[in-house]
Amino acid sequence: QQQVKQSPQSLIVQKGGISIINCAYENTAFDYFPWYQQFPGKGPALLIAIRPDVSEKKEGRFTISFNKSAKQFSLHIMDSQPGDSATYFCAARGTSGSARQLTFGSGTQLTVLP
Amino acid sequence: EAGVTQFPSHSVIEKGQTVTLRCDPISGHDNLYWYRRVMGKEIKFLLHFVKESKQDESGMPNNRFLAERTGGTYSTLKVQPAELEDSGVYFCASSPFRDRSNYGYTFGSGTRLTVV
Numbered sequence: 001q002q003q004v005k006q007s008p009q010s011l012i013v014q015k016g017g018i019s020i021i022n023c024a025y026e027n028t029a030f031d032y033f034p035w036y037q038q039f040p041g042k043g044p045a046l047l048i049a050i051r052p053d054v055s056e057k058k059e060g061r062f063t064i065s066f067n068k069s070a071k072q073f074s075l076h077i078m079d080s081q082p083g084d085s086a087t088y089f090c091a092a093r094g095t096s097g098s099a100r101q102l103t104f105g106s107g108t109q110l111t112v113l114p
Numbered sequence: 115e116a117g118v119t120q121f122p123s124h125s126v127i128e129k130g131q132t133v134t135l136r137c138d139p140i141s142g143h144d145n146l147y148w149y150r151r152v153m154g155k156e157i158k159f160l161l162h163f164v165k166e167s168k169q170d171e172s173g174m175p176n177n178r179f180l181a182e183r184t185g186g187t188y189s190t191l192k193v194q195p196a197e198l199e200d201s202g203v204y205f206c207a208s209s210p211f212r213d214r215s216n217y218g219y220t221f222g223s224g225t226r227l228t229v230v
Contacts, residue, residue: 043221104157
């Protein structure tokens with residue numbers, strides 16, 4: 001049973017466009033929602049993260065939108081650049097029990113065309 | 115500061131053989147984690163060490179997998195005997211002892227294991 005569902009599996013965007021990746025979770029014990037960016041041959045690297053007490057967090061061109069009632073969160077990449085081409089993973093973590101460890105989505109392969 | 119180092123970067127072994135993966139965490143990081151990504155699916159948690167002690171091994175798939183962390187430094191993950199479904203990318207991550215923000219949580223580049 002996948003606790004964090006991520007879509008789409010792949011995404012192609014033109015340079016300058018907006019990339020949107022969506023995630024949904026089931027476990028209400030999750031209280032921390034990071035996004036990771038992974039380039040080929042590298043490990044996942046923390047990109048941006050949010051806690052459920054806010055509905056939006058922005059860092060540069062990257063924004064997380066969070067909807068606690070719907071148990072959904074999304075990553076928006078504004079003015080997408082070819083250098084943003086990578087695999088993006090959403091994740092979730094709580095503080096107790098089975099939620100203590102990071103639970104990842106299945107990843108989105110983003111390609112930004114020049 | 116050196117990052118999390120994993121080796122080998124790639125390993126191809128035959129079904130039934132034994133493989134040992136190694137992870138060197140960032141110096142001073144008490145927490146060490148193993149994760150696995152199989153066939154383009156989600157990255158799944160395997161286990162968590164705090165120093166040399168196994169804190170949580172709930173994600174270990176079966177008793178063919180054995181993880182150790184010698185003296186609270188580097189860690190090894192042994193698969194014996196390897197099966198076809200063990201193929202995937204094995205990631206190691208480390209973090210400082212109290213890291214609620216996750217910003218200290220650093221992943222290695224992974225070991226791609228192929229069992230043929």
